[in-house]
Amino acid sequence: MARCYCRWRRVLICLCTPCIFLILLFTYVSIMLCMGMTEVATPANTFIATNPHFVANGLLKNETFAPLPKTFWEDQQQTKALWNHLQQAVDYHFNPILHPKKAKRLLRNSSFYDFLLKQSFSEVASFDSVMEDFDKLPEQLQRFVRYMQRRDYPILHHPDGGCGAQGKGEQEPTLLLFAIKTTPANFNNRQAIRQTWGQVGWVAGQKINGSGRDNVGGYVRRVFLLGKQNTKELSVDVSELLKLESNLYGDILQWDFEDTFFNLTLKDVLFWSWFSRFCRQTRFVFKGDDDVFVNTPKLITYLQIQLQTARVKNNMQEFMIGEVIEAASPNRVNISKYFIPDSFYEGSYPTYAGGGGVVYSGQVARRLHLMSKRVHLFPIDDVYVGICMIRLSAFPMHHPAFLMFDFPKDDWKDPCLYHTILVVHKRSPEQVVQLWAGLKETQAQCGDVISETADLLGFSHTTISGFTENGLKNMQ
CATH class of the missing domain: 3.90.550.50 (Spore Coat Polysaccharide Biosynthesis Protein SpsA; Chain A)
Incomplete structure (x- = not known):
């Protein structure tokens, strides 16, 4: 009796296994077809996120403020704007996410601010893409940049x-x-x-x-x-x-x-x-x-x-x-x-x-x-x-x-x-x-x-x- 039971179990396994695989394959193909049909039905102007950074949903809806950028964390390295680079170099030290302890310490030590402002010029000077445009600035603006870190006038x-x-x-x-x-x-x-x-x-x-x-x-x-x-x-x-x-x-x-x-x-x-x-x-x-x-x-x-x-x-x-x-x-x-x-x-x-x-x-x-x-x-x-x-x-x-x-x-x-x-x-x-x-x-x-x-x-x-x-x- 035991031999007969084992023989029928082997027959069932041999017959059912291919059926199970066929069912799984059919399910997978059905899902893929549905996804493909959904993509075809999607309008052509649907936003596709290509930005690697987190993007918030829309602008801040308050008429009191100017529009805010959608990008939560922008990569300022892509810009050639001198002032943006200089200010980012200073803000980096006060970032409570990147430097939680340092940011709190700096906020209490305002005497250290002058050093950070001057240090930012040294940091930005290493960006050739920024400094190569300095000579193209109007003379009045060049003169402003040369003295913008000085504030100790008698x-x-x-x-x-x-x-x-x-x-x-x-x-x-x-x-x-x-x-x-x-x-x-x-x-x-x-x-x-x-x-x-x-x-x-x-x-x-x-x-x-x-x-x-x-x-x-x-x-x-x-x-x-x-x-x-x-x-x-x-x-x-x-x-x-x-x-x-x-x-x-x-x-x-x-x-x-x-x-x-x-x-x-x-x-x-x-x-x-x-x-x-x-x-x-x-x-x-x-x-x-x-x-x-x-x-x-x-x-x-x-x-x-x-x-x-x-x-x-x-x-x-x-x-x-x-x-x-x-x-x-x-x-x-x-x-x-x-x-x-x-x-x-x-x-x-x-x-x-x-x-x-x-x-x-x-x-x-x-x-x-x-x-x-x-x-x-x-x-x-x-x-x-x-x-x-x-x-x-x-x-x-x-x-x-x-x-x-x-x-x-x-x-x-x-x-x-x-x-x-x-x-x-x-x-x-x-x-x-x-x-x-x-x-x-x-x-x-x-x-x-x-x-x-x-x-x-x-x-x-x-x-x-x-x-x-x-x-x-x-x-x-």
Whole structure:
């Protein structure tokens, strides 16, 4: 019986084994045919990933920010842009993923930042593809690169009042410091500012009917930021005149570097360093050009209201307002003063506030000072501020009363409109004086316009922040 059982088992194995293999083969062929049919049915424009790096699904869907690249970890070695290489060499040391312990140690040791900035030049010099394009850069940009790692320029003239020129008898911390970028030759611009919107001391705020805030005000200080003028270009030496001006007004802060357009960024960096040392109690900074007009009483009231708004008061480490520019790209027109070739910088610009006039808190100024120590200088000053801000995870808030590109059409001729704005750019010294006088002369006749725009500027009881909706979301 046992022999019979073994014989039938061998017969079954011999017969079933081929059947099993045939079934597996049939299953495999069926699967392959289905996959092939699926590929044929796939549209021709289906994305096929060829990038070896991780790719996130889509862009960050937030209209407040400029588009972010899809690639999470880009290979910067493929670019020839000099600034990108230099900054990557510095960022490498602060990468918390690659160097978790080292990154934390460096963040606490800001004195080591200067060494990293200089070391990055040595590291990048080994890339022939980068350095071979250096001689092709415009002469102005070559000169900028040669000196972009230096930040230790001595002060030639310092304000009398420590943190800028001040009025007599200050009894509380300074509410606002006007920090105005100017050049030695622009005496008329500085004088117009001194006589009008840039006056120091106690400044009363804008009286808004029905706001219940008729008695607000604050102490204001003033400082002008300058480098040294090229005497060959100016054809006259104004250094002695500037010395007399400094002695007379005590509001000149001048460093020993050449005052050029690309060195405006250097003014920012040196100003933040100076501010962090001498202006510890100052609440806000207005940084702007010497050809802007500021409605100072309205700005004073606006800032005082912000200090009483819990949402803003608790986020002073991120407070910056101005006319925000988003999704901007470098200017590639070689005849423009903003020209930045792709051999120097690749990529889009971060969100930034127009540099003609911007307001930020004293806390932001000190944070920018620390962050700037680990970010290479960039030729366009307001873009550089945007680069530092985004690295601080802070974003400027757009305010419609900051007009860096003037009024639309011929609206600038309406005197009442100057009661509705905080800052407007591109005004001559003569226009500044006239506009300042006009604010007082037209106060009564423009009362209706002032009341109608109270909500927009943040002066009403119910709407006091003055931020746009997107800006408010960022503060949360």
